[in-house]
Amino acid sequence: MNQENIANQVKELHQLLNKYGYEYYVLDNPSVPDAEYDKLLQQLKELEREYPELITPDSPTQRVGGAALSQFEKVRHQTPMLSLANAFSEADLRDFDRRVRQGIGDGFSYVCELKIDGLAVSLRYENGLLVQGSTRGDGTVGEDITANLKTIRSIPLRLKEPYSLEVRGEAYMPKKSFLKLNELREEEGQMVFANPRNAAAGSLRQLDPRIASARNLDVFLYGIGDFGTTGVTSHNAGLNLLETLGLKVNKERKQCHSIEEVLEYIEKWTKDRPQLDYDIDGIVIKVDSLEQQEQLGQTAKTPRWAIAFKFPAEEVVTKLTDIELSVGRTGVITPTAILEPVQVAGTTVQRASLHNEDLIKEKDIRIGDWVVIRKAGDIIPEVVHALEERRTGEEPPFQMPEHCPECNSELVRLEGEVALRCLNPKCPAQRREGLIHFVSRNAMNIDGLGEKVIGQLFALDFVKDPADLYSLTKDQLLSMERMGEKSSTNLIQSIENSKSNSLEKLLFGLGIRHVGAKAATTLAEHFETMDRLASATAEELLQVDEVGEKMADAIVSFFENQEVEQLLAKLQQANVNMTYLGQKRSETVDKDSYFYDKIIVLTGKMEQLTRNEAKEKIESLGGKVTGSVSKKTDLVIAGEEAGSKLTKAQELGIETWNEQRLLEELQLQ
Structure with a gap:
């Protein structure tokens, strides 16, 4: 058979397979049995093996092919894919x-x-x-x-x-x-x-x-x-x-x-x-x-x-079989409802957050209760209320423990807080959660270090603090469950790569109380090195935009801790970067922006933007978003159901916008 005939046969197989595939997968109305499709596909594969020059990108054989990728490349859409209100x-x-x-x-x-x-x-x-x-x-x-x-x-x-x-x-x-x-x-x-x-x-x-x-x-x-x-x-x-x-x-x-x-x-x-x-x-x-x-x-x-x-939130009834307590990286004790599995809004729910002791008492939720669960979309399931009429009398009121479920230290409730805390800095749960935070995407971003791997590292006593990650050996990783040659090599490389992160990543990863990702960037940009930040006084910290008294006190207390001093020394010895590598905001922000250097307060419910989205957009244009209205406030943006902040702004004669006015101004920037 000559080349032209072979090419025609391949083209005919393309047309037939595309026709049968369209009927089966799109119209859901196949005209031939599956066996016929499979037979024709096999014929095409054999021809393409013999004549590889006839393989085309649109061949039905090219649905799956090639080696696995190492990562996904970024793609800019020719026309933006807008979300919907x-x-x-x-x-x-x-x-x-x-x-x-x-x-x-x-x-x-x-x-x-x-x-x-x-x-x-x-x-x-x-x-x-x-x-x-x-x-x-x-x-x-x-x-x-x-x-x-x-x-x-x-x-x-x-x-x-x-x-x-x-x-x-x-x-x-x-x-x-x-x-x-x-x-x-x-x-x-x-x-x-x-x-x-x-x-x-x-x-x-x-x-x-x-x-x-x-x-x-x-x-x-x-x-x-x-x-x-x-x-x-x-x-x-x-x-x-x-x-x-x-x-x-x-x-x-x-x-x-x-x-x-x-x-x-x-x-x-x-x-x-x-x-x-x-x-x-x-x-x-x-x-x-x-x-x-x-x-x-x-x-x-x-x-x-x-x-x-x-669609509206879906509510169902199920039985609450237990209340599980977990210890977070800051020592907060969080209760979680363990439920008999139930389908809610298309998913099987077995757990729901109970937030804190006050909520449990307010709703009088007890182990053994039949409870109403609500879930909408991707929102975490919540316990709406207990069905008291279905109690048998064998459901005693729930009491939070007096001691930490992980280290048995006495739990305390700090003034002005609803949460119970374990204040033992050596609590294994806090150290474990702290390490999970340290490697997370917004912090040191170490791929391959999930919760299970970190749990194993702790259980085997390979790590006690974040600095120990940088002395892990390949042999140690290979001794762990489900850790092969390739995954251990990749993990060692990922840990090595994290050493070159800019200071704000490390700063956020250290988990200083009240210092989020944005504050970490602000502090890193201002002080430029870890040494300068660590030696800063509360007064010097308060000179930095967005740093209040609570944050300043927390930062000073953190760096005064001897364990922190030792941790930083170990990180430095491991050659982890402690310098700010980014551009200063003053060098990148357009000073002609309407928002530049203005103090702005957001209040009420936003429809088109979330509060965080609005805040990020304003701050990217040089504005400063604060939480309270004062004489220094330049602008208040009020969404639906805005309350006392809007009233105060009006009393002080401060300019106010609605959300639509904000969106129009953002489009002009």
Whole structure:
């Protein structure tokens, strides 16, 4: 058989396999048995083995291939992947509808879609060929997970027409795939995934595509990054185009001509969602016309033409079988409710936070109680209240212990605090938790040192403090459970790499009370070296922006401790960097920014931004966000339900903005 005939045979196999795959994975309507598909795929593999020059990137054999990656590369989205504002009630939706009508009048329609509970992804096609797939990331920059996305059979490697476009969607794990995966992990003694969303996200962030391939993921595409290249004029037409190109689009969408129709659609799927083979956590509502979308525009973070209705929190009843106590790195004793396993909002819940002794007393929660549990989305489950009428009389009131469950030291409650604390600095639990904090991402960022590994290091007496990490040997690591040649080599290298971190990383990792990641950066920038900071007086510390009396006293006390002195000496001996390596904020901030050098207070509930997001944006532009209103305050930004801080600002004649005014100003910067 000549080369041309072979090439034609390969092309024909491509067409057949793509057709059968589309019918099976997208239309859910196969026209041939699985055995026929497998036979044709095997034929193609054999031909490609014999004639490797005929292998193309869009060949059905290229779904899984190549070696595992060492890391994911960063990807800048051609069009940002905006998040959506949330609605939680009918009133929120009617308010959204009112704002839309104010912006564009009455002549418009909505498209309602199921909000798939998965991982947002972007697919880039050039001349019809899939060239890149990435995560949403922060909306502007994501991670390249092309190899993993290629393993999803419903994603075509080549479109039916040679379009160049960026499409957005949600990768998810069907419920049946999730159940099979967890059964397998349970058999192998591995941790089970909490819900299909976590399983999907975990699968797509595997560095080895073969793992993702075995997880049986799926995808729904819901949009186009830049409609300008497609010629379509509405969102719905865009979805129709995606379907004609061979992409999988959710069939349950509906065009609605009034907010009443939207509410009916939401009511239907609130009731019917358990029947779906995938999880949804709400409904997305979008203005259909692209021209009207452009008219409405967007805020700094979200489009004004779309909103996501989130299903209400789910509540269930289960039995509280025990209250477990844990000791944090600062000695705080945290009680956790241990529950009979129960499904809440799509996940199996066995634990719920009880926060502190006062909350337990206030809610009168007892071991043996039947309790109401609430969970919404990714929020940590909470115990709402106990069902007192179901008590048998054998549930005594819960008493917090007088001594630490780890070291048996006497517990104390410091003035003005609700938490009980263990004040023993040698408490093994505090040291263990302190080390977990030291290696965490915002601190020294040592990959491979998870809680289990650190637990082993303590149990084997290989480490007693953070400095001991830098004298660990490969032989010690190899003697540990589930620590092989490659993982021990990688861990030693990761520990070595952390020595070159800038001072603020080390400072935050040391866990000084009241010093968070931002304060650590401010202190590192101001003092520049660990020695200068360690010898600073409380008066000198108070000269630093954002350092108050409590923080200053905590820093002085920390560095006066003899154990800390010895720890720093050991870290220095291990060649851990103790100098600030970053740029000073004064060198990077635009002094022409409206916010530069202004003292600003945030109060009330924000809708479009969280408090932390607003604070970060203002501070990145040179503003100083403080917690209380005084004569020195330049501006107060008041969200919904703003209280006494807004009243005080008005009394003092201080300028006040609402959230919308803030968003408009941020867009101008």
